[in-house]
Amino acid sequence: MKCLSSSNAKAASCTVKSDLPIPLNNKQLEHKKIAILGGGLVGRLLAWRLSSESYDSTKDNGIKSRVEITVFEKGSLSPIPADSDKAAAFTAAAMISPMSELVASELEIYKLGQKSLTLWPLWLSQLGSSQHFHQQGSLVLAHPNDVGELHQFKRDLSYKLNQQSNAAALKVLSDRQQLEALEPAINSHFQNGIYLPTEAHIDHNEVLQDLIIQAEKLGVNFSEHCCLEPNDERLKDYDIIFDCRGTGLKEKGFRGVRGEVIRLESKEVTLKRPIRLMHPRYKLYIVPKPNHQFIIGATEIESEDKSSISLRSSMELMSALYAVNPAFAEARIISQDTNLRPAYMNNLPRIEQSLSDLGKPIIRINGLYRHGYLIGPALVEQALEAHL
Known part of the structure; x- marks a missing residue:
């Protein structure tokens, strides 16, 4: 449909056979x-x-x-x-991760996220798109040199989850065997981590x-x-x-926050769930997508710049990917993308x-x-x- 050229534009209706969503009779x-x-x-x-x-x-x-x-x-x-x-x-990775976000976000975000965790599978089932919802949890990892960041994240998240009577949403992986049982492809220098079993991601x-x-x-x-x-x-x-x-x-008090993502393809590595990598300067994530693809990105950059991704950002993102599994060195870059996320102050x-x-x-x-x-x-x- 073309953009309206006048104020008189009719929205055409169509009649088809389909599996219809459940009506709410409003x-x-x-x-x-x-x-x-x-x-x-x-x-x-x-x-x-x-x-x-x-x-x-x-x-x-x-x-x-x-x-x-x-x-x-x-x-x-x-x-x-x-x-x-x-x-x-x-320009997104589409993680449904209320627990992961609870440490750095307001409680309201956690509660809305918990609600969305129940709505996404229901709505995608009605949409006929259940295959695009993946609820196998997420992993939070840190390099051996940054393990202090992981411990701090665990303390902060445990405290907030306890306040919400949801302590079971966090599981500490205390050895390599537990980590490997979830993600065998993770580099062997990662010896422990945090598993958030109820989190999800979508295609x-x-x-x-x-x-x-x-x-x-x-x-x-x-x-x-x-x-x-x-x-x-x-x-x-x-x-x-x-x-x-x-x-x-x-309007005043409204801004855009820069986001950067890189999409890659690798048939050498298999991941089942999103992985967050803790670091003193930035928080990185890796999310599996269909057809052997992955999205890597950083959580936020306080800027309204929409220019192409910088060499520094690319190197940081890709080095994180390589650290998770060196086989990513042969991954093919499908696209690099930047955009602005809408935010109030x-x-x-x-x-x-x-x-x-x-x-x-x-x-x-x-x-x-x-x-x-x-x-x-x-x-x-x-x-x-x-x-x-």
Whole structure:
């Protein structure tokens, strides 16, 4: 669908046969016309959930939507790493790791992450994408010279988990045998670590594509290369506007935080779960992806620079990978990518409601920082329950 050239744009519905998500029978959505600004993770989750809540079965077992939903994305809906205006959702490793994040994040992030841990498998099952959800935990490791960082992480996390009556979420691996039982490919100089068994990760590129496919089957229109703001006159015919533009939001106290990832391919190494590598200066992660691929990245860089990844960053990331298993030396670099994660000054997300200049209700979901996949589903559910 092309970007609106006027305020009169009809969102076409379609009737298909498919395995439909469970409807929530939200009568308030009936006959509404909804605009979603931003086609990243939150925008796609919203489009799919709203459409799945508002479909009617037809006589031939097809569907007929009771709402009109259009998603407007300023960039491409299927971007390549070189695209400068893509959603932050594409520059990610997609770890669902509330325990790992608890040490350095607010309790609210942990609670939202715990909720998302229950929503992701449910929603992906409804989406027909269960194969893209992997819940085999995560490992936290440190080089022998940095083992003090690991011990400090363990103390801090144990204290916070005890406060949440969730001490069982952390298991200390005290010898090489325990570590090897989980990840045989880990370099032998790692002798102990921390195992967080309930954490998960998803194949995010595949899930992002599946969300569009299923939402379109439910009647949603997606319009790419279309940069709209909530007060745009072209949105005057819409009843509700969801603002999920990420760093497209321009207001005081809001910023972008740089993220860098490298995607590689190696048929020599097999990992089952994300690995976090503790270091005094930075925190690195390695996450397995389909087709013998891996994503490596650093958690955050306090900068709004979107230029290409630096030589220093590349060397640090790749040296971490090599340390985990020297066989990664023969890995092939698929892509290197940078992007900005949307964040308020306190690094906490917000769900806000206001009125546009045209008197239309605006529901804004933003500030997911580097926790998009961790808290996205919980925020979407919270927004729909609170405002619809």
